[in-house]
Amino acid sequence: QTREWLARQHWSLADFEDAVETDLLRERVARSVTANRVEPHFAAFPEDYARIRLRQIVTEFEGLALELRQQLVEEGADFAELARQHSLAASAAVGGELGWLCRAQLPADIANAVFATEEGEVSPCCPADDGFHLYLVEAVSPPELDQPTSLLIRRQLFNDWLRERMAEVRIDLSWIETLHGAG
Secondary structure (H helix, E strand, O other): OHHHHHHHHOOOHHHHHHHHHHHHHHHHHHHHHHOOOHHHHHHHOHHHHOEEEEEEEEEOOHHHHHHHHHHHHHHOOOHHHHHHHHOOOHHHHHOOEEEEEEHHHOOHHHHHHHHOOOOOOEOOOEEEOOEEEEEEEEEEEOOOOOHHHHHHHHHHHHHHHHHHHHHHOOOOOHHHHHHHHHO
16 A cells, blocks of 8 residues: 555655655754743743634635625525535635634734634635635634644744744855856
């Protein structure tokens, strides 16, 4: 089964081993870089880690989003069914289900809209780069520093650290001009 899966992925066993080794090394470096920083970060920004369970519908046109919202709010239409029928998002196949997300995982304007919406209610229409979004707020949970939240914070801190390191890197490509000029 493993060989069949690797063939479908167009990977050799060596490719797979390299990918696993890279992931393990990345995780080891991330743990080292973020050691003793996860809890203080959570303590400084607890509201970023409040959780919300959402479903979404994404439409191309605001008029359609507003019409669907009216069907949901005033007529009691089934959100999952409307998501399957009308949503452009990949989540349409599963009734718009996004699962649990932390506030920090959402764009600020969408986070503000959905966290201001009561459980069981539909958010106002939220414009975004990819269309107009409606969200069903299924549940809200207060911030908690559990394993998934710790992992999210570790990834954020590590990515920030990587961005800082990359900003410090200067690549000198002047030698290319020398080669090009010599040709």
